[in-house]
Amino acid sequence: MPLLQNVNYDNCEFQLLDLTAISPVGNKYFKLKRNLEAASAQGFDQILTFGGAWSNHVHALAQVGPELGFKTIGVIRGERPEHLNPALTEAEECGMRLHFVSRKVYQQRESQVYLDALTHFFGAHYLLPEGGTNQAGIEGASEIVDLLAEHEVAYDDLVVPLGTGGTLAGIASKLAIGKTVTGICALKGAEGIFRQIKIMIPGVRNWMIDHDGHCGGYAKCPPELKNFILDFEQSTGIPLEPVYTGKMIYRLLQLLQTTDEYADRRVVAIHTGGLQGRRGFDF
């Protein structure tokens, strides 16, 4: 896909910025970038992170880490299955050391005692939180705004899928006055995320979260979403997946059709990638 294209679907028109034109791992590349630089500067030779079995973030670190000379460790939620899924198989093929832990142990991923035990077990490493969302991740994501400027894209409002909110926070932190960014939340009942983002980017007020596009919950793919994705792909040639980008475009089209929120505004939707995770769904 080109970096930027016009989309026309169902009487709606908007532009699409495809981050996978920059890196196959999409938004996760932007969130990783400055973390890998920091890890280098701090003299680490390995990076440890956390995620579920289909995590785009774990998959992205496994791909990008070795390119910069890092060993990588993935602490994966859940017991090791008899057969690894394609995402984890590829991660292992890239050299990532997979460490499976029960859900209960996984919940301790922010406790210092547990993190010390991981250091004892794996040796010194740069610690990357789940989803890659930390200050360096947010700063890296802010470069998505630079990308739009470099390519002289004329826009008023950006729309992006939202998980931890790191990508949204990075973008919001660098937007020019008068422009906005809206995150379509991929999780149900995640209203608390608003406060977490406020803490990440204090004083920044050009962003919103839409909580009506989760389609039943995180990684849920009801038939209407699946049908939409297949129809959209066939009609536009743009691939989507159900966890993030499919929900984002589905909800954006609803907003364009049923509200005047974007009347007379130039909208750019940001395709964050994640297509590897589509293999976890029956399409």
Ligand SMILES: *Cc1c(COP(=O)(O)O)cnc(C)c1O
């Ligand atoms: C991780 C991910 C997101 C969410 O990014 P956050 O910074 O956690 O909000 C969106 N889209 C895709 C494809 C992702 O992999």
